[in-house]
Amino acid sequence: MCADPLRRFLDERDPPTPCLVVDTDAVAARAREVRAAFPGALIRYAVKANPAPPVLDALVAAGLGFDVAGPAELALCLDRGVAPADLAYGNPIKKPRDIAYAFGRGVREFTSDAAADVEHLAAHAPGSAVSIRVLLDAPDSVTPFGRKFGCEPAEALDLVLRAAALGLRPGIAFHVGSQQPDPGAWEIGIATAAKLFAEAAAQGVAMTRLNLGGGFATTHRTAVPALDAYAATIASALDTHFAGEQPELMLEPGRVLVADAGLLRTEVVLVAQRGERRWVYLDLGRYNGLAEAENEAIAYRFEPVTTPGGPRGPVVLAGPTCDGDDVLYQRTPYELPLSLTTGDRLDLPGTGAYTASYASVGFNGIEPLRTYCLGRWGDA
Numbered sequence: 001m002c003a004d005p006l007r008r009f010l011d012e013r014d015p016p017t018p019c020l021v022v023d024t025d026a027v028a029a030r031a032r033e034v035r036a037a038f039p040g041a042l043i044r045y046a047v048k049a050n051p052a053p054p055v056l057d058a059l060v061a062a063g064l065g066f067d068v069a070g071p072a073e074l075a076l077c078l079d080r081g082v083a084p085a086d087l088a089y090g091n092p093i094k095k096p097r098d099i100a101y102a103f104g105r106g107v108r109e110f111t112s113d114a115a116a117d118v119e120h121l122a123a124h125a126p127g128s129a130v131s132i133r134v135l136l137d138a139p140d141s142v143t144p145f146g147r148k149f150g151c152e153p154a155e156a157l158d159l160v161l162r163a164a165a166l167g168l169r170p171g172i173a174f175h176v177g178s179q180q181p182d183p184g185a186w187e188i189g190i191a192t193a194a195k196l197f198a199e200a201a202a203q204g205v206a207m208t209r210l211n212l213g214g215g216f217a218t219t220h221r222t223a224v225p226a227l228d229a230y231a232a233t234i235a236s237a238l239d240t241h242f243a244g245e246q247p248e249l250m251l252e253p254g255r256v257l258v259a260d261a262g263l264l265r266t267e268v269v270l271v272a273q274r275g276e277r278r279w280v281y282l283d284l285g286r287y288n289g290l291a292e293a294e295n296e297a298i299a300y301r302f303e304p305v306t307t308p309g310g311p312r313g314p315v316v317l318a319g320p321t322c323d324g325d326d327v328l329y330q331r332t333p334y335e336l337p338l339s340l341t342t343g344d345r346l347d348l349p350g351t352g353a354y355t356a357s358y359a360s361v362g363f364n365g366i367e368p369l370r371t372y373c374l375g376r377w378g379d380a
């Protein structure tokens with residue numbers, strides 16, 4: 001029998017596949033590790049990574065705050081008993097009425113990266129803290145944001161000054177991109193932020209808040225730095241670039257808090273030889289849990305449950321829907337047992353983040369990915 005509580009649950013209960021199982025005790029333990037790695041920092045879990053209520057409950061119990069992308073996540077957090085002071089509205093793209101709603105529910109912490117949004121904040125969330133998100137010249141992460149978010153440092157300074165003039169309390173934010181394997185990216189962000197702090201101070205605007213975003217990577221097929229390695233780089237960059245007073249830190253990790261606490265189980269629908277290649281079609285694809293396989297960015301591990309032995313050979317992995325883009329991996333090399341056949345099961349470890357929350361609601365009639373939460377805060 002398997003000691004791992006997630007696999008034991010799947011083996012004993014045998015729920016229909018595909019499904020995600022999350023260990024809420026592991027989520028809480030990870031939250032304590034993140035807090036210990038960044039003592040004194042405000043930690044705001046990015047809810048979009050996994051908004052399952054038991055996951056939120058475990059993080060509330062661990063003393064974390066929450067980074068919400070919009071009104072629905074905000075209301076969800078308040079429903080779980082989160083105090084408005086522990087919420088940050090970190091999405092730079094928001095409607096004026098959503099700002100007003102958040103302000104009305106007590107949120108006083110926002111992120112912005114455009115002049116019009118700063119104006120909206122001044123009008124609908126007067127006096128709030130607003131971190132101006134700056135675009136970095138830093139290495140790409142595995143799932144980079146491109147140029148969608150953040151403004152160039154010169155524009156960031158203008159927005160800081162504008163925000164202060166409008167009665168908002170400006171700070172600086174950056175996000176190095178999700179699944180960022182290079183801790184050096186934060187050093188670039190901290191150096192950029194320190195320069196902006198000094199330039200704003202020279203113009204009479206004292207900032208205190210520095211939001212380091214999320215982006216900490218988790219292990220799939222390739223190892224990534226441990227949390228402590230990120231923390232060490234960040235601590236030394238703060239010492240180097242903020243010689244005088246240290247800023248008040250905020251972090252918005254998503255993935256690193258929940259990925260390793262989750263396990264997906266999928267079933268083989270069909271195996272077909274197509275020319276030279278063996279195609280394995282799963283009941284799990286890009287539209288019902290593996291959205292981050294887009295561009296083969298995140299290469300998950302697939303561990304056979306029912307046919308562990310025997311020789312292996314190369315495969316193309318694809319999802320179950322009638323969509324030509326619902327192919328998971330055709331360039332990334334994968335090998336699976338040659339005996340693998342319809343009805344066999346595969347487990348994908350480390351899949352607690354950005355899986356269930358990215359699943360469509362009914363494309364091809366496939367229901368959203370089922371999540372079972374185990375452990376102290378569990379519901380299964």
Ligand SMILES: *Cc1c(COP(=O)(O)O)cnc(C)c1O
Pocket residue numbers: 046048049067090091175177178179213214215216252253254255256
């Ligand atoms: C998605 C997101 C995060 C979380 O990023 P991770 O890579 O999951 O840590 C944090 N902040 C903002 C603004 C985000 O959009």
